[in-house]
Amino acid sequence: MRIVRGIASVRDSDKGTVAAVGNFDGVHLGHQTVVEEAGRVARGLNVPLSVLTFEPHPRTLFQQGAAPFRLTGSESRAEAIAALGVSVLFEIVFSQDFSQISAEDFVALILKDSLGLRHVVCGYDFVFGHRRRGTPDMLQTLGRDAGIGVTCMPAAAETDGAVYSSTRVRQCIAEGDPKGAADLLGRPWSFTATVEQGDRRGRTIGFPTCNLRIVDLVQPAHGVYAIWVRVENEANWLPGVANFGRRPTVNDRGALFEAHLFDVERDLYGKRLSIRVIDFIRPEMRFTGLDELTAQIAKDASRARKILS
Structure with a gap:
């Protein structure tokens, strides 16, 4: 095109x-x-x-x-x-x-x-x-x-008469309902962003993440999501899990979309990533420390793998 x-x-x-x-x-x-x-x-x-x-x-x-x-x-x-x-x-x-x-x-x-x-x-x-x-x-x-x-x-509508609209899609995303958004879009909601330098804390607990900012787009509900990720100029979609929020357990750098790619060990800093948001796993939580956080991330990753399998 x-x-x-x-x-x-x-x-x-x-x-x-x-x-x-x-x-x-x-x-x-x-x-x-x-x-x-x-x-x-x-x-x-x-x-x-x-x-x-x-x-x-x-x-x-x-x-x-x-x-x-x-x-x-x-x-x-x-x-x-x-x-x-x-x-x-x-x-x-x-x-x-x-x-x-x-x-x-x-x-x-x-x-x-x-x-x-x-x-x-x-x-x-x-x-x-x-x-x-x-x-x-x-x-x-x-x-x-x-x-x-x-x-x-004329207006296009679902079988129950509800009209397809961007407003309804925005509401689904803001309320943590990516599956509902996908039903209205005909595909998963997605966005593209550049990987930022982070504090590399995820690497120390076995879950390195790509730090992304959702700029000038509707902000999804804070929480954990199952996602697919595609690196710029590549064809394959890679499974992963992500947290979007202000990271209440560690230092707050503003709202970040932190994506962990399963079984991938690559330096992706500065790369453009396309993210497909598939399902909502849980709301954002505060933990007592890194051990509790690490255990929960492992549970989230397991849940995401099952969703994406």
Whole structure:
């Protein structure tokens, strides 16, 4: 999948696609129905399938200082989108200047002139343009005038009628329910981070860890998780166990995601790791000392091995 970051990077060969458009935070099952419909239209027109999204998330610009809420960073979102068979990802820079573009100019200048789209597919709640004035109905009208086909998808829901939404996924993650999040995403929730230097205390008790920070993303419930880990530029997923929290038993360096990889002895400092969070094992606990902590980690690791087996 080709990733086009910014309008200035668009080539003539990128134009003429059918695009699914939206923020696609998390790329959950509801988002996937939008991309699947765009794929169906693209095949009918015999043109490539693309996704048009925005970076950073518009909410980041308008609610500066708010608690992190994103489910996926740019890297993880692109990986999830690529898995849907998308040929081109247009990642438009959402700046203060871009936020001032009117709904009419968004269609005329971005969708038509800059991207040359043949057809656009959006979700039922898609809004665009200055002050979010553009609606799916307006997109259909403006698209027709610009010669762009438009399909607006209804809300996708589970069998019980609950609509798939990024808000529900965030709630699952914040409440320590990664399995519930996976049910809504269609895959495990994941994130990517760089291994930091730590105090190497884990090595002294037989459980070396990779110290990661979950930056600018929704924060999961503090506790212990069964995880899969992939090292950058490698194909294999490695099993492991991780604690996310403030480490109440030892010195507090802020919230850290400490991942222990089973049966792996490697120096991974500075490496980018992709983490799939599979299941919640227990809440974060305070121990009387390192002996009690070590014994509990061994129990957690055994439990994680069983979950991942």
